[in-house]
Amino acid sequence: MSKLAFRYNIRSELPPNPESPAALGARFVSTLDTLTGIDPSAFHNWEIMTYPAAASVSLEAARPRMTSIIEKAVYRSDLREPLPEYGYKASALVIDRDKSRNISFDINAGGKSKGDTALQTGEWNVFSAPGDRDLSAV
Numbered sequence: 366m367s368k369l370a371f372r373y374n375i376r377s378e379l380p381p382n383p384e385s386p387a388a389l390g391a392r393f394v395s396t397l398d399t400l401t402g403i404d405p406s407a408f409h410n411w412e413i414m415t416y417p418a419a420a421s422v423s424l425e426a427a428r429p430r431m432t433s434i435i436e437k438a439v440y441r442s443d444l445r446e447p448l449p450e451y452g453y454k455a456s457a458l459v460i461d462r463d464k465s466r467n468i469s470f471d472i473n474a475g476g477k478s479k480g481d482t483a484l485q486t487g488e489w490n491v492f493s494a495p496g497d498r499d500l501s502a503v
Contacts, residue, residue, distance in 0.1 A: 371465075372487040379472075379480035386439075386453060389475045390431035393455045397424060397470065400484075407459070407486075408468065414438075414456040421458065440476065452476025464488035 400408040412421035413431075416438040427434055440451035452475040459468040467488050474480035 372485055375484045377482045379474050379482065381477050381479055382474065383450070383477055384475045385432075386435035386475070387432045389453055389455065389472075390435045393435070393457075393472060394424070394428060394431055397457055400470070407466065410459060412458045412460065414458065416454065424457070435475075449475075450477050452478065452480055 397408070397411050401411070411424035413424055413427040413434060414421050415427075415434055435453050435455055438454045439447045439449050440453070442448055452473055454471070454473050456469065456471045458470075459466070461467055465487055467486065469483070469485045471483045471485075472480065474482075
């Protein structure tokens with residue numbers, strides 16, 4: 366069995382755009398809902414990362430507290446002081462039994478400096494052909 370290392374990325378830069386955690390959270394959730402509408406078989410069971418704990422909660426559990434989740438994901442100084450003028454981070458994941466279908470969506474936005482987005486799919490060291498997959502170790 367041969368393994369293929371791949372990960373596909375779509376990245377974009379965002380212009381500086383100071384905005385509130387509430388506005389940023391609403392746009393983030395709207396983007397996830399739009400992706401789900403495009404292909405529910407690929408974009409399903411979103412998990413939202415919560416910082417600084419680096420844990421995750423389901424999108425449905427995160428919806429009513431997205432503003433708070435974004436507020437806690439503020440950029441911080443070396444002394445761990447909040448720096449909202451530099452923006453916020455938000456991350457969502459789809460973890461699939463078939464690792465080649467893992468998806469992540471990340472944004473860094475809401476500050477006075479440029480932001481960015483990244484939509485990634487795939488995983489390193491996945492089997493190269495559907496017939497070669499051995500999911501017993503997953």
